[in-house]
Amino acid sequence: EPEVTQTPSHQVTQMGQEVILRCVPISNHLYFYWYRQILGQKVEFLVSFYNNEISEKSEIFDDQFSVERPDGSNFTLKIRSTKLEDSAMYFCASSPRPFSGNTIYFGEGSWLTVV
Amino acid sequence: AQTVTQSQPEMSVQEAETVTLSCTYDTSESDYYLFWYKQPPSRQMILVIRQEAYKQQNATENRFSVNFQKAAKSFSLKISDSQLGDAAMYFCAYIGGSQGNLIFGKGTKLSVKP
Numbered sequence: 001e002p003e004v005t006q007t008p009s010h011q012v013t014q015m016g017q018e019v020i021l022r023c024v025p026i027s028n029h030l031y032f033y034w035y036r037q038i039l040g041q042k043v044e045f046l047v048s049f050y051n052n053e054i055s056e057k058s059e060i061f062d063d064q065f066s067v068e069r070p071d072g073s074n075f076t077l078k079i080r081s082t083k084l085e086d087s088a089m090y091f092c093a094s095s096p097r098p099f100s101g102n103t104i105y106f107g108e109g110s111w112l113t114v115v
Numbered sequence: 116a117q118t119v120t121q122s123q124p125e126m127s128v129q130e131a132e133t134v135t136l137s138c139t140y141d142t143s144e145s146d147y148y149l150f151w152y153k154q155p156p157s158r159q160m161i162l163v164i165r166q167e168a169y170k171q172q173n174a175t176e177n178r179f180s181v182n183f184q185k186a187a188k189s190f191s192l193k194i195s196d197s198q199l200g201d202a203a204m205y206f207c208a209y210i211g212g213s214q215g216n217l218i219f220g221k222g223t224k225l226s227v228k229p
Contacts, residue, residue: 007150007200015155028134033216035217037158041221042154042206042220042222043160043206043208043217043219043220044219045216045217045218047215048215050215056216058216084171089158091160092135093160103150104150104161104163104210104217105159106152106159106162107159108158108159109158109159109160111158
């Protein structure tokens, strides 16, 4: 069964460093997402991406964050100058088409620890 | 703004018994979709079941079924014949209207006792 894959599964970084989280969405999907889950809290939407541009973003997704689809398969989340509060599980997700009605499939997550 | 509320932070069930997890939501949209996701200790988000708001029939997937009450904006998950592997965090989620992203509840931690 096709699945969303994420790398790394766990990364520890020093405060102030840049981090890139990578995702390979399901191959025929067109709509990509990043979500975040701080330990013990609910999953929060960060950004969605469709047709090579950001479709929606939450207030969490400030100038510190950026997303990119550098080639036909990868979808990346870059966090510039990481802060302690960026420590969280970051989930990549994809769906076949945009907007409601389509199931969103999640990757296994990338656990980011900022020290 | 749409919201999803899960009022049970933790639930417990005996193996082989049935348990119901509650979820309510608030929306002004008429076209939307509801989901239950399971998050085991590995923290992966696994889709359990989905319900289209325009369908009156409750969705079922093997031992998992929902009780969808559209007028009451309620979407509960029933797990029958609970198994040890069902122990996990369960999140209710909503997506609807022109919105392209899921809105999650805070989750219910389910424990299964042998």
